[in-house]
Amino acid sequence: MAFPVNQLRNDFPILSTQVHGKPLVYFDNGATTQKPRQVIDRLVQYYETENSNVHRGAHHLSNLATVSFEGARNFIAQYINAQRTEEVIFTRGTTDSINLVASSFHSFIQKGDEVLITAMEHHSNLVPWQQLCKNKEAHLCVIQVLEDGMLDMPVARKMLSPKVKILAFTHISNVLGTINPVKELVAEAHRYNIPVLIDGAQAIAHVQVDVQELDCEFYAFSAHKAYGPMGTGVLYGKSEWLNKLPPCQFGGEMIDQVSFDKTVFNKLPYKFEAGTPNVADVLGMETALRYLDTLGIKNIQQYEDGLLEHATSSLLKIPGIKIIGRAKQKTAVISFIVEGIHPYDLGTLLDQMGIAVRTGNHCAQPLVESLGLNGTIRVSFGLYNTLSEVDYFIDSLKRAINMLL
Amino acid sequence: MAFPVNQLRNDFPILSTQVHGKPLVYFDNGATTQKPRQVIDRLVQYYETENSNVHRGAHHLSNLATVSFEGARNFIAQYINAQRTEEVIFTRGTTDSINLVASSFHSFIQKGDEVLITAMEHHSNLVPWQQLCKNKEAHLCVIQVLEDGMLDMPVARKMLSPKVKILAFTHISNVLGTINPVKELVAEAHRYNIPVLIDGAQAIAHVQVDVQELDCEFYAFSAHKAYGPMGTGVLYGKSEWLNKLPPCQFGGEMIDQVSFDKTVFNKLPYKFEAGTPNVADVLGMETALRYLDTLGIKNIQQYEDGLLEHATSSLLKIPGIKIIGRAKQKTAVISFIVEGIHPYDLGTLLDQMGIAVRTGNHCAQPLVESLGLNGTIRVSFGLYNTLSEVDYFIDSLKRAINMLL
Amino acid sequence: MTIKEKAQAVVEEFWMFDDWMDKYAYLIELGKDLPVIDSQFKTNNHLISGCQSRVWLHAEEQEGQIVFTADSDAVITKGIVSLLIRILSNHTPKEILEADFSFLESIGLQEHLSPTRANGLASMIKQIQLYARAFQLKSNQL
Amino acid sequence: MTIKEKAQAVVEEFWMFDDWMDKYAYLIELGKDLPVIDSQFKTNNHLISGCQSRVWLHAEEQEGQIVFTADSDAVITKGIVSLLIRILSNHTPKEILEADFSFLESIGLQEHLSPTRANGLASMIKQIQLYARAFQLKSNQL
Ligand SMILES: Cc1ncc(COP(=O)(O)O)c(C=O)c1O
Numbered sequence A, B: 001m002a003f004p005v006n007q008l009r010n011d012f013p014i015l016s017t018q019v020h021g022k023p024l025v026y027f028d029n030g031a032t033t034q035k036p037r038q039v040i041d042r043l044v045q046y047y048e049t050e051n052s053n054v055h056r057g058a059h060h061l062s063n064l065a066t067v068s069f070e071g072a073r074n075f076i077a078q079y080i081n082a083q084r085t086e087e088v089i090f091t092r093g094t095t096d097s098i099n100l101v102a103s104s105f106h107s108f109i110q111k112g113d114e115v116l117i118t119a120m121e122h123h124s125n126l127v128p129w130q131q132l133c134k135n136k137e138a139h140l141c142v143i144q145v146l147e148d149g150m151l152d153m154p155v156a157r158k159m160l161s162p163k164v165k166i167l168a169f170t171h172i173s174n175v176l177g178t179i180n181p182v183k184e185l186v187a188e189a190h191r192y193n194i195p196v197l198i199d200g201a202q203a204i205a206h207v208q209v210d211v212q213e214l215d216c217e218f219y220a221f222s223a224h225k226a227y228g229p230m231g232t233g234v235l236y237g238k239s240e241w242l243n244k245l246p247p248c249q250f251g252g253e254m255i256d257q258v259s260f261d262k263t264v265f266n267k268l269p270y271k272f273e274a275g276t277p278n279v280a281d282v283l284g285m286e287t288a289l290r291y292l293d294t295l296g297i298k299n300i301q302q303y304e305d306g307l308l309e310h311a312t313s314s315l316l317k318i319p320g321i322k323i324i325g326r327a328k329q330k331t332a333v334i335s336f337i338v339e340g341i342h343p344y345d346l347g348t349l350l351d352q353m354g355i356a357v358r359t360g361n362h363c364a365q366p367l368v369e370s371l372g373l374n375g376t377i378r379v380s381f382g383l384y385n386t387l388s389e390v391d392y393f394i395d396s397l398k399r400a401i402n403m404l405l
Numbered sequence C, D: 001m002t003i004k005e006k007a008q009a010v011v012e013e014f015w016m017f018d019d020w021m022d023k024y025a026y027l028i029e030l031g032k033d034l035p036v037i038d039s040q041f042k043t044n045n046h047l048i049s050g051c052q053s054r055v056w057l058h059a060e061e062q063e064g065q066i067v068f069t070a071d072s073d074a075v076i077t078k079g080i081v082s083l084l085i086r087i088l089s090n091h092t093p094k095e096i097l098e099a100d101f102s103f104l105e106s107i108g109l110q111e112h113l114s115p116t117r118a119n120g121l122a123s124m125i126k127q128i129q130l131y132a133r134a135f136q137l138k139s140n141q142l
């Protein structure tokens, strides 16, 4: 069965808006995705019929909200195949999830220890570890990226040792599109009992995420990059690890008993969820993941691979274009530069033609600089993009290049 | 002009729903408030026409989102009369705001220092300080609450000293309704150069908040308690203080320059806003505050005072009822107990009659216990509640008491 | 009567009331009538967690059957525990462990209770089953 | 021509194009034509922050008037700075400080630029005014 892209485009109201008088072509899905009607409706329905603080009241609305909220946790746990529902912690997003682990890890890091990351990390999976190492006089070690955009695996293996207290790396690079060999690296790390955190920000909307199969200790993602609302996301953690880590924010349901002298924290998952939870957006996230589930993530991946291939081969026909990141395993993200042209100029002209792309260092400054670049143009596809949008983009790009050269 | 309550009730879709076959009477506004159509519509409009990551793209949608987002910051800064727009930091809510300050304060607290709070704090303004003191071997000192629910001001004055590194207390008690003498206490604290954090969770929807007049260093509140969406809130801070404090979450726009060795943080307000911001909910918060502004917070307060007086005098006519918290300056929050009846039983029966109230310790366990109680029933009013709802509540309460005694 | 028959009787009693206020009134009466637990058993050991209200549950063996007594500081909770006890007291461990708790759904209780209370109910049932298992183990060892 | 007259001329040139793509094409041509800044001035000292692209701006006094030269690594940015320079170069500090920048609104530039670029534009204008003020101070002291 062909992927029903024309039909499902109707689910996304924003896709029928115009930009500078041209139909919107949204190729900035790596930054954030657009939302289907179903997700928007879920927010509306919640606020119109269910809104309440959860867990706390003995009244009807509070019960509705609590049941919906915990139902969402349950579905999301199933969706990523967590072993237990309480292994799903609701956070503000990927950055928040990673910071939570890095903060809580303070008590597990000593002077001289090592934290291992890769050279392709987003700032959100770099700076929290860098600051942790700085505080603890530990070492931040960095697995290098090869010319084609893949991790240097032989070197990675050598960098693993009992000194490494945590390995944190991205499932998929937001600049290069590289799908990293997560399972393999996790298994290698486990030989030294090193816990592994995976930054799943760019993965959750594009590939199947099965945390038990990956066997990682932590997995972080944001709803807004998977067709869900802004303002929420998930930290998955193996319960043995989540039980071990101290909480780093305090207040609300995360407390079981408190006196002025002493606090007993609540059990998982509440222990890590301080303050009134963001019920509406969590329900929106559930709806978004159900939407993906209905389409089938493998169908989506296959469809997006088609967009990637078509765009890649079309781009390579344009003289002066260089694609940054040619890993064998890639998702539908293409970073490129055009010789003699500043990415920002291209981005501006493409925008005039209705096409949203991203330019700059994509919050991965060390990576982009290590490639000798001051920025790239990035197109990143979502499930609603089409081959004819890609063709329009290629034509527009040629026009822009002609104007600029 | 009479307060147009009947008209504005039409703005709140949830108010026309039924609970157990009875019209909903929502008296749990202290936990969270319901949302007007305008706020819900703002979320929808954002996702249908503007959704994008802010600051980062050079494209049209990103520009729209950025302009809206920074426009919201600007309005909110004006609304609370901040001196500078960048003094408004967007957080997840009150709990997040307070935790941010408490975490960042680690570097300002030494062994033996004191942190001063009051006995009427919500767990969210207690446990972060308690844990900070625990980590730093500092002392958590507690200003006691008098029998009528007011702070013991003469004692408070004596507890201020150069040893106190921060004073944190609530603008309005979520259990007692007490409006604390913020201006006076802030002025006293400033005599020793003690910075002051105010927990404004219960204030923002009910009284005028003018941070320059209060002269506090920090002010925290949540959107969801002021008719705005869940998932966002504000930390106001005087820029001199925010500039001094180190950030405690890392990633995204809060970074200016980064290499593997070193990070230079961005300037205010971005420095404290790690990760993709919750644009939609921030715009919803702006809309909610504009809604309050249009009605006029003083009109709202006057109207709610009317509800408070009517409910208080009606309650006092019921035998066996004791109201907890009889401060002279109160907002429309009433905690009470009925002799010989468990609050939870009353809450359950009121709920059967369509009335949402809260029972328990209201996340202020030490306060409730110090009053010798194991919980109270709390009714907390919002701008859409009516005198006839109060009458219905009083009748229902009498019926419930009859059943239970 | 078997557990099943007693449960059926309770379901029928509940169906007599159209109005949930009346069902609650009935639960309250049951709660008020619950024979009070011996005060020596109102200790933290016998406390069931997971409720906004507190529940104490005690179990004794009498001639191969378990007899439950209980108390709560909230009378509706007391009514609910009283229902459970009425159905499950005076049965063998085996009978209790094999009991089908779907009658609670027929009453509509679980659906009508708040999640805190539903958790409380779940904790009570779990505690009852724990007692039954403990007594079974003990008698098997004899 | 006065600053005002030059600005008016630029506004009219821009109004000739219906299509923003043509306006951009024009900006790009301006950018390409911008006399390149002396490379000794392409230092961090002359760098204006607040742009995704980099802008270097240099000012010299010639017979009581300020002459600006500039460069950028992005050609559209260069076009924008070229516009500003064309209008503001060869004027006295006083004239520059009194200049009315509302012509930018008439062009529609500010509204059409991304916030990053609008910030960049604001930074450029600020920098131009700073130079003017510095030269004014210097000549007042003489
Ligand atoms: C006085 C007070 N402080 C703090 C909070 C915490 O607010 P939030 O849960 O929105 O972070 C609340 C509400 O629960 C409150 O009433």
Ligand SMILES: Cc1ncc(COP(=O)(O)O)c(C=O)c1O
Binding pocket: A030, A031, A093, A094, A095, A096, A122, A124, A125, A170, A172, A173, A174, A199, A201, A202, A222, A224, A363, B252, B275, B276, B277
């Ligand atoms: C690989 C990667 N990690 C982390 C993040 C941060 O996600 P968020 O901003 O939603 O916290 C992003 C997106 O910006 C990303 O692409």
